[in-house]
Amino acid sequence: MNFDFEKIEKKWQNNWEKKKIFEVKEDSKKKKFYSLEMYPYPSGSGLHIGHAFNYVLGDIMARFKIMNGFNVLHPMGFDSFGLPAENAAIKAKSHPKIFTEEAIASFVKQQKALGLTYDWSRMVETHKPDYYKWDQWIFLKMFEKKLAFKKESAVNWCPKCKTVLANEQVHNGKCWRHEDTCVEIKHLEQWFLKITDYADELYEDINTLVNWPERIKIMQRNWIGKSEGTEIDFEINNKKWKIFTTRPDTIFGVTFMVISAQHPKLMEIVTSEQKKEVEKFLKKLTSTSEKDLADLEKEGVFTGSYAVNPITKEKVPVYAGNFVVADYGSGMIMAVPAHDDRDFAFAKKYGIKMKKVIIKENELIDSVSDKVEKPFPYSGKLVNSGEFTGLFSDEAKEHITKFLESKNLGKKVVNFKLRDWLVSRQRFWGTPIPIIYCDKCGIVPVPEKDLPVKLPENIKFTSERNPLIDNKGFTDVKCPKCGGKGKRETDTMDTFVNSSWYFFRYCDNKNKKEIFDKKKAKYWMPIDLYIGGAEHACMHLIYFRFYTKFLRDLGLTDLNEPAYDLFNQGMVHGEDGTVMSKSKGNVVDPLEIIKKYSADTLRIFLVSVASPDKDFSWSNTGIESMHKFVNKFINFAINIKKGNSSEKTESKLNRLIKEITEDLGEMRYNLAIIKLRQFIDFASEEKEISKKDLDKIIKLISVFCPYTAEELWSRIGNKEFISLEKWPEYDEKKINSKLEEQEKLIGSLILDVNNIIKIVGDKKKLFVYAIPNEKEVYKEAINQINKKTNLDVSVYSVSDKDKYDPENKSKKAKPQKPAVYLE
RNA sequence: GCGGGAUUGCCAGAGCGGUCAAAUGGGACAGACUCAAAAUCUGUUGGCUCAGUGCCUACAAAGGUUCGAAUCCUUUAUCCCGCACCA
Numbered sequence: 001m002n003f004d005f006e007k008i009e010k011k012w013q014n015n016w017e018k019k020k021i022f023e024v025k026e027d028s029k030k031k032k033f034y035s036l037e038m039y040p041y042p043s044g045s046g047l048h049i050g051h052a053f054n055y056v057l058g059d060i061m062a063r064f065k066i067m068n069g070f071n072v073l074h075p076m077g078f079d080s081f082g083l084p085a086e087n088a089a090i091k092a093k094s095h096p097k098i099f100t101e102e103a104i105a106s107f108v109k110q111q112k113a114l115g116l117t118y119d120w121s122r123m124v125e126t127h128k129p130d131y132y133k134w135d136q137w138i139f140l141k142m143f144e145k146k147l148a149f150k151k152e153s154a155v156n157w158c159p160k161c162k163t164v165l166a167n168e169q170v171h172n173g174k175c176w177r178h179e180d181t182c183v184e185i186k187h188l189e190q191w192f193l194k195i196t197d198y199a200d201e202l203y204e205d206i207n208t209l210v211n212w213p214e215r216i217k218i219m220q221r222n223w224i225g226k227s228e229g230t231e232i233d234f235e236i237n238n239k240k241w242k243i244f245t246t247r248p249d250t251i252f253g254v255t256f257m258v259i260s261a262q263h264p265k266l267m268e269i270v271t272s273e274q275k276k277e278v279e280k281f282l283k284k285l286t287s288t289s290e291k292d293l294a295d296l297e298k299e300g301v302f303t304g305s306y307a308v309n310p311i312t313k314e315k316v317p318v319y320a321g322n323f324v325v326a327d328y329g330s331g332m333i334m335a336v337p338a339h340d341d342r343d344f345a346f347a348k349k350y351g352i353k354m355k356k357v358i359i360k361e362n363e364l365i366d367s368v369s370d371k372v373e374k375p376f377p378y379s380g381k382l383v384n385s386g387e388f389t390g391l392f393s394d395e396a397k398e399h400i401t402k403f404l405e406s407k408n409l410g411k412k413v414v415n416f417k418l419r420d421w422l423v424s425r426q427r428f429w430g431t432p433i434p435i436i437y438c439d440k441c442g443i444v445p446v447p448e449k450d451l452p453v454k455l456p457e458n459i460k461f462t463s464e465r466n467p468l469i470d471n472k473g474f475t476d477v478k479c480p481k482c483g484g485k486g487k488r489e490t491d492t493m494d495t496f497v498n499s500s501w502y503f504f505r506y507c508d509n510k511n512k513k514e515i516f517d518k519k520k521a522k523y524w525m526p527i528d529l530y531i532g533g534a535e536h537a538c539m540h541l542i543y544f545r546f547y548t549k550f551l552r553d554l555g556l557t558d559l560n561e562p563a564y565d566l567f568n569q570g571m572v573h574g575e576d577g578t579v580m581s582k583s584k585g586n587v588v589d590p591l592e593i594i595k596k597y598s599a600d601t602l603r604i605f606l607v608s609v610a611s612p613d614k615d616f617s618w619s620n621t622g623i624e625s626m627h628k629f630v631n632k633f634i635n636f637a638i639n640i641k642k643g644n645s646s647e648k649t650e651s652k653l654n655r656l657i658k659e660i661t662e663d664l665g666e667m668r669y670n671l672a673i674i675k676l677r678q679f680i681d682f683a684s685e686e687k688e689i690s691k692k693d694l695d696k697i698i699k700l701i702s703v704f705c706p707y708t709a710e711e712l713w714s715r716i717g718n719k720e721f722i723s724l725e726k727w728p729e730y731d732e733k734k735i736n737s738k739l740e741e742q743e744k745l746i747g748s749l750i751l752d753v754n755n756i757i758k759i760v761g762d763k764k765k766l767f768v769y770a771i772p773n774e775k776e777v778y779k780e781a782i783n784q785i786n787k788k789t790n791l792d793v794s795v796y797s798v799s800d801k802d803k804y805d806p807e808n809k810s811k812k813a814k815p816q817k818p819a820v821y822l823e
Numbered sequence: 824g825c826g827g828g829a830u831u832g833c834c835a836g837a838g839c840g841g842u843c844a845a846a847u848g849g850g851a852c853a854g855a856c857u858c859a860a861a862a863u864c865u866g867u868u869g870g871c872u873c874a875g876u877g878c879c880u881a882c883a884a885a886g887g888u889u890c891g892a893a894u895c896c897u898u899u900a901u902c903c904c905g906c907a908c909c910a
Contacts, residue, residue, distance in 0.1 A: 172907080215827055215905080222826070222906055229910080245910060258910090298908075328909045335910085341824095342908060417909050537905075577835095608848080610836060615903090617835070621849055628862090671837075674847045748876085754866070756874045788865075790855085809874085817876055 003634055005598035005707070012710045013112055021721055022074065022117045026523040030071035034524050035062040036503060036563075038532030038540070039077045039124070041495075042103035043084055047110040049572045049580065049606075049618070050533070052590040056603045057569055057612050057667070058531045059116045063703040064664045066117065067727035073524050074117050075506040077124030078104050081132075081495045083161060083177065086429035090461045096429040097457070100127055110591060115599050115706045117723070122509045126498035131505065132431040133452030134515040135497055138547070139434055141554060143445050147194040148423075150443065154262050154326065155190055155422055156183040162464065163426040164190060166494060167419050168223075168539045185262075191433055191491065192420040195546045199224055199416040201560075202545055211565040213613075219537040225417025230401045232410040234334065235308040236269055236318060244329030244415055248404070249396035252385040253336040253357035255347065257307045257318040258300060261285055262326035269318055271304025278303060278320055285322055298323045298346045310409040311400070312386070321346065329415055337375065344375040357384050361392065421543070423494045428459065428466050430492030438479035438486045447480050453488070466490055499540055500547035503527055503562060518556055527563040534568040541566070567667065570615040572606070577617045588618050600705035601627040607669035607704065629677055630705060636684050637698060637712045643688035648743075651736035652679060653693055658730040660700055669704075676700060691716065696728035745774070745816060746781045750788050756822055757789075763822040766791040769798050769810035770818040778818060791822070 016022060026032075037058040040051055055076075062074040085096040085103070092099075104125060111118065124131055142148035156165045158175035169176040170183050195202075203224045206217050229246035234257060243257070259266055261282060270278045281301040300321035307318050323342055324333055337347035337354040347354055354372040358380040359365070365383050379393035388396050404410030424433065432453040434446035446453055456474050459467045468474050468490040479486035501515075507524040508516040548562040573579055574586025581587065593602045605626040610616040645653070656679045663672035683689065683697070694716060702709030702722045713722035749768065757763060766789060770778050775797040778785075782793045796803035798810045798819070805821060813819035 171905095218827060219905060225906095225909065227909075243910085247910075323908050323910095325909055333910050340910070342910075415909075417906095534904085614836085619835070619849070622835080625848070632863095670847090674837085677847080752875045754875095758867080760874055790865085807874090812875090814876075820875075822874070 003631075003711070005600070006595075008711045009113065009115070009594075009599055009707045012707050013115070015710075016721070016723070017120075019721070020121075021724055023119045023121050024071055024073055026520055027071050028523070030069070032073065032524055032528075033062075033065040033070040034073045034503075034526065034528045035059075035065065036075070036506075036527045036530050038530070038536070039079050039499070039502060040107065041079045041082055041084070042100060042107050044088060044099060044103050046103075046106055047590060049588045049590050052114060052602065053572050053606045053612075054531060054533070054569055055111065055114060055116055056606050057567070057669075058529065059114070059603075060607065060664070060669060060703045061529055061667065062117045063706065063723065064727070066723065067699070067703070067725060069726070072117070073122075073506065074119060075122040075124070075509075076111060076116070076118040076120070077122075077502060077506065078107065078126065079495060079499050079502075080104060080125050080127040081430045081492075081498055083427065083429070086427060089429075093461065095457065095459065097127065100429075113591070113594055113599055115603065122506050124502050124505050124509050126431075126495070126502065127429070129452040129454050130512070131502075132498065134501075134505070135431040135493060136434040136446070136451050136453060137448065137515060138501065138550070139493070139497075140445050140448060140451075142193060142550065143435075147197060147550070148191060149194065150189055150191050152187060152189040154185050155188050157186040157188075158183050161427070164188065164422060164424060166422045166496070166539075168421075168496075168542070169494075190422055190424040191435075191489075191493075193423050193497075193546075195421045195543075196416060196418055198546050198549050199418045200226070200414065201549060202418070202542065203416070205545070205560055208561060209564060209566070213534070213566065213568050216534060216537045216541065216566065216568065220542060223418065223538040223542065226414060227416075228412070228414050230397070230404065230410055231330070231413045232334065232404060233310055235310070236305050239268075241269075241307070241332055242330040243332045243334050244413065245334055247336065247339065247393075247397070248400045248410075249379075249382060249385075249388075249391075249393045250336040250339045250357055251309065251311055251334070251400060252382075252388070253338050253355045254309055254312075254314075254316055254334045255337060255355055256316050256335045256343075256352050258321040258324050258333050258335050258343075258346070259303070259318060260324040260326040260331040261300075261320050261322050263320075263324075263331040264326075266303075266320055269303045269305045270320070274302060274304035277301050281320065298342060298349065300346060300350070310404065310407070317352070319346075319350070327419060328417065338372045339375055339377050341375050341377055344372075355384065357382060358393065359383050365390070421494075421546075423497055424491040425494055426466050426490075427492055428455070428461075428468055430495060431497060432468070433489045433491055433493055435489040436477055436479060436486040437489065438482060438484060440484055441479055441481040444479055444481050444486065450480070466492075468492075496540060496543050500543040501551065503544070504551065504557070515556065521557055525557060526559050526561065527565070529565050529567060530563040531567045531569060533571075567613065569612055570610065573615060573617045575618045575620060580618075586618075593623065597623060597627045598630065598707070600708045601630050603706075604630065604673060604704040608673045609670065611670055612667055629680070630708060632684065633680055633701060633705075634708060634712065636680055637694060637716065640683070640686070640694065641688035642691045642694065642716070645688075645690040645693045646686060647736060648739050649683060649686055649689060649693065650734045651739050652682060653696060654730040654732070654734040655740075657696065657700065657728050658732070658735070661727070661730070664703065673704065698722065699725055699728050742777050742781070745777060746784060748816075749778070749818060749820070750785060753785075753789055753791070753820060753822070756820070760822070764792060765823050766793045767804060767809075767821040767823075768793065768795045768818050769803065769805065769813045769820070770795065771813055771815055772797045772799050774815070774818065 035058050037054050062072050066072045080100045085099040088099045089096040139148050156170045158165055158181060160178045160181045173182055175181045175183055203226045206220055227246055229244055230248040231242050231244050233240040233242055278301050300319040303318045303320055305318045306315040308315055335343040337343040338356045339358050356370055356372055358376060360380050382388050382391050382396050388399060401412050434453045436444045436446060438444050456471050459471060461467050475488045477486050477488055504516050504521055508520040511517055544562050548559060551557050552559060576586050605623045608626060656675055659675055660672045698709050698712050706723060709722050753766060768778050778795045785793045798813045807821060809819045809821040
């Protein structure tokens with residue numbers, strides 16, 4: 001067989017490219033489908049098998065949709081700003097752009113090899129000024145609306161990345177890029193995006209994402225962390241201080257207060273007598289900050305001040321504590337040691353008194369002792385709570401809050417765990433923040449007409465710090481307001497900014513006048529199917545929702561959400577079942593696989609092992625066998641005689657089309673492939689098949705194996721690209737259930753015969769005794785039975801007088817179960 | 824600690840109330856072809872019984888719901904993944 005995969009792949013790649021068949025335009029007459037895989041960071045080590053899996057999943061859907069008449073937008077781009085390229089450049093004393101563009105070229109080459117239906121004319125590269133210009137533009141819009149702002153706060157600093165990180169980029173106290181590196185807490189002035197303004201909407205709209213995986217939604221809900229409670233004013237030194245609590249029903253149990261050690265106004269509370277103690281404590285904190293945060297014991301120190309409980313008017317001591325989060329709520333809490341585990345631990349340690357105010361609902365008030373042996377942090381019935389005694393927690397929460405509201409001492413509020421997004425990075429290879437500092441005018445945004453603020457080409461990585469700082473050509477500018485001396489901001493933006501809206505730019509990537517054309521975006525958006533890994537649940541997948549909502553508020557889109565359908569693919573593990581890693585030596589390189597087998601073999605194998613949302617392990621024998629199947633398919637298509645299809649073939653083919661069409665729509669690629677294989681096993685045994693049916697069969701495989709399909713398609717005499725052909729339709733009427741029924745009967749007969757042979761040993765002749773009306777079924781199948789059993793077959797009806805039946809087996813015959821005799 | 828998800832035959836992986844001793848692939852074994860091998864094809868692959876439609880034990884473990892459970896519920900165990908002092 002003359003089928004050189006390498007040549008064929010090149011040939012069709014070229015043909016597709018020359019004819020630009022995957023380039024698309026808006027067409028209001030056609031239904032659109034936006035199929036998107038998360039764009040990669042173009043790392044120097046190239047495309048790995050996980051990328052390949054990701055892209056193939058999306059590509060199969062894209063191809064399926066194209067063939068079903070959709071106008072399919074299937075673009076690809078690169079998240080090409082970022083640290084690895086910068087670090088490589090520092091090492092080689094070069095420019096990150098060089099590394100980045102080399103890496104992109106190699107990515108593109110590999111992606112093209114995979115036979116993907118990308119519209120390359122829409123490629124987006126975030127490190128190019130014509131892209132990041134619009135990052136800056138959005139930043140200015142946010143600045144205008146006070147959503148981009150600068151503030152000093154305690155921030156996460158990764159000593160390895162030498163930059164600050166967003167909350168989302170800190171996992172277990174470590175940097176997301178450096179599992180072995182604890183982040184440090186630094187107090188710095190940094191740029192933030194006010195994502196918290198959208199917290200409630202981001203939280204509530206999760207409910208509209210019906211086609212997102214449940215676990216991603218749960219993760220986002222946890223991350224945004226909406227909780228409803230009460231804000232209460234406590235008086236400290238004649239000033240009101242707010243606290244947030246979800247348990248206002250325990251307010252009679254407050255025996256102390258704790259203010260966060262990081263609270264910016266901590267010192268206002270600290271009395272002069274306690275100042276030394278507090279400062280000692282704070283020092284100790286910074287030295288422990290590098291320890292594993294999770295194991296920190298609850299510690300604190302008395303501030304010297306007392307707070308007045310707004311309801312009981314009791315005076316309770318105020319502590320500074322290490323376990324109170326500074327920027328959640330108001331950074332201060334009311335402590336109820338009898339009903340909270342943490343408060344209990346703290347009170348025990350410092351010998352603070354406790355007061356029981358909640359008991360179990362079924363306990364009697366009088367029978368309860370005042371001693372607190374362990375905290376009871378649940379809802380219950382109030383005791384020792386003045387006029388509220390006897391109420392259940394839920395009603396008490398309401399009544400107490402109303403009471404406070406009536407006295408103007410508190411109110412119902414909603415709080416979120418979500419923090420503002422820290423976007424400043426002290427690194428070179430990112431989007432410059434378009435801000436100029438002027439001694440006279442302060443913070444001045446770069447005027448829109450001056451965008452983009454370009455990264456200089458001519459830079460030197462001399463010291464450890466961001467080379468922008470020492471680049472006078474970059475930093476020294478005139479103030480756009482007063483014309484005086486100004487200095488540019490040298491921090492760049494988090495790369496997650498770039499990826500927060502790239503999917504909009506695909507809709508109109510060459511637009512020089514606007515971020516994108518509203519009409520074009522309206523046509524293509526939202527993303528119909530977004531495929532990527534689950535690791536972005538609380539980073540990219542929150543940010544891109546935030547940006548979409550912001551763009552909507554700018555009037556650039558009507559959408560509340562960028563993607564209503566999200567799919568998380570599983571991980572591809574090494575053959576040993578563990579995560580692929582160089583050190584384990586179990587890495588599979590897609591390029592090598594393509595070379596050894598073919599891109600089609602790789603594609604179809606990747607989606608054949610398991611359901612695409614599940615992790616699966618690479619298998620060398622598995623890909624081997626898939627390659628055999630691809631070859632078998634080719635042999636079948638080339639060698640089968642083109643004539644007429646049997647009724648059985650037609651029946652099976654129509655059922656196959658029906659089922660595969662359903663499976664593909666639901667992304668059950670693995671099941672579709674099984675059915676396709678079974679069909680080919682069957683069809684290979686057929687004498688001939690009609691050209692029309694063969695066409696359909698090749699179309700079915702084309703979504704998995706596009707190169708092979710194109711080649712076969714043209715070899716059997718078709719002119720157009722199969723990639724653009726119409727998906728086959730099935731004819732329900734051709735599905736012959738009678739034939740299917742008969743096949744089942746023959747199958748079970750053969751099973752029985754084999755079973756008997758297993759027991760009694762080899763035989764030569766088979767006599768079948770069917771009940772009269774089934775005789776014909778078996779008669780028609782004589783050849784088939786013979787082929788499968790290698791026996792000389794005779795078929796009788798039980799009522800046949802002249803039948804050969806020496807042991808009188810025929811009397812055992814039943815409907816659907818003929819009697820048999822072997823000799 | 825909290826919250827998700829998983830647990831199927833030698834392995835991988837379908838199945839998600841009856842048609843299930845459980846698709847499909849890999850592996851293993853046997854057979855056909857061949858001088859032989861590779862490729863290809865066929866069969867077997869829980870146990871017992873047996874010239875077949877039978878019985879038993881089975882889908883992590885134990886209970887439960889049901890006429891009926893791999894499939895639903897409860898508890899337990901193991902594994903994976905997220906969040907971890909958010910008041």
